[in-house]
Amino acid sequence: DAGITQSPRYKITETGRQVTLMCHQTWSHSYMFWYRQDLGHGLRLIYYSAAADITDKGEVPDGYVVSRSKTENFPLTLESATRSQTSVYFCASSESGNTEAFFGQGTRLTVV
Amino acid sequence: ILNVEQSPQSLHVQEGDSTNFTCSFPSSNFYALHWYRWETAKSPEALFVMTLNGDEKKKGRISATLNTKEGYSYLYIKGSQPEDSATYLCAPGSTLGRLYFGRGTQLTVWP
Numbered sequence: 001d002a003g004i005t006q007s008p009r010y011k012i013t014e015t016g017r018q019v020t021l022m023c024h025q026t027w028s029h030s031y032m033f034w035y036r037q038d039l040g041h042g043l044r045l046i047y048y049s050a051a052a053d054i055t056d057k058g059e060v061p062d063g064y065v066v067s068r069s070k071t072e073n074f075p076l077t078l079e080s081a082t083r084s085q086t087s088v089y090f091c092a093s094s095e096s097g098n099t100e101a102f103f104g105q106g107t108r109l110t111v112v
Numbered sequence: 113i114l115n116v117e118q119s120p121q122s123l124h125v126q127e128g129d130s131t132n133f134t135c136s137f138p139s140s141n142f143y144a145l146h147w148y149r150w151e152t153a154k155s156p157e158a159l160f161v162m163t164l165n166g167d168e169k170k171k172g173r174i175s176a177t178l179n180t181k182e183g184y185s186y187l188y189i190k191g192s193q194p195e196d197s198a199t200y201l202c203a204p205g206s207t208l209g210r211l212y213f214g215r216g217t218q219l220t221v222w223p
Contacts, residue, residue: 031209042201042215043156050209059212090155097205098144100158 002026006091006104013081013111021076021107023091031094032074033101034058034066036087043090049074081111118202118214125192126222132188133217135202139183144205147176147187150216151198159187161205192221 004025013019023032034046035058045058047066055066063085065077074093078085088108094101117136125131137145144163148156160169165180173190189196199216 033211035213040215042199043213045210045212048210056208056210058210092156092211094209094211097207097209097211098161098163100146100161101148101156101211103155103157105155 004091004093004102004104006089006107009105009107011107011109013109015081015083015111017081019078019081019109021078021089021091021109023074023076023104025072025074025093025102027093027095027102028071029093029095029102030071031096031101032068033092033094034064034074034076035090035092036060036085037090037106038087046076046089078109081109083111085109086111116202116204116212116214118200118217120217121215122218122220124220124222127193129192129221130188130190131192131219132186133200133219135185135187135214137183137185137202137204139181141206142180142183142204143207145178145180145185146203146205146211147185148201148203148213149198150201156201159200187217189219192219194221194223197221 007022033048035043049055049068091104092101147159150156162178167178201216203211203213
């Protein structure tokens with residue numbers, strides 16, 4: 001199916017575990033983004049990528065790692081999950097900086 | 113990190129009222145201004161992307177204007193309907209591709 005998809009949709013993990021959230025887009029968009037949704041903060045940028053093998057930090061990168069070996073995939077890894085990382089995570093992609101971004105369905109992550 | 117301010121934080125209007133919100137952003141190094149609509153339990157969806165000073169865009173009852181020199185954009189909704197209830201987000205785009213969102217304006221339209 002064309003579009004941008006995130007997996008899993010829901011995840012419960014324990015404190016200290018490593019967890020990876022997947023994001024896949026079929027448009028070959030250059031730019032991809034990871035955001036977290038937090039009450040009172042809206043959408044905060046964690047990491048973004050301008051192209052394969054090019055990534056950069058956003059507002060709240062601590063505790064997260066990304067990679068982009070292929071244009072279509074942009075996985076987000078929590079190296080050692082903490083309760084403060086409980087959130088809804090959105091992946092997005094866009095063709096360029098002045099074109100609209102398309103968002104995935106979101107992944108609800110709970111760290112217990 | 114860009115300082116993006118949206119006002120008001122929330123807004124409650126009656127069906128049929130027209131309303132508008134403001135997005136303020138640093139005018140230096142302007143590249144593009146995005147507006148998104150975000151319904152509860154869904155993903156944000158793009159409304160407009162504007163790049164030129166004085167730009168005006170319209171989609172149905174929703175329109176937006178852009179002033180890059182003073183660093184603000186207005187979003188207007190004419191004749192609000194209950195289905196317009198959502199959070200409206202703005203985000204200045206940069207040449208490096210970053211998209212930092214404001215905290216949004218939460219609109220509730222009462223029937």
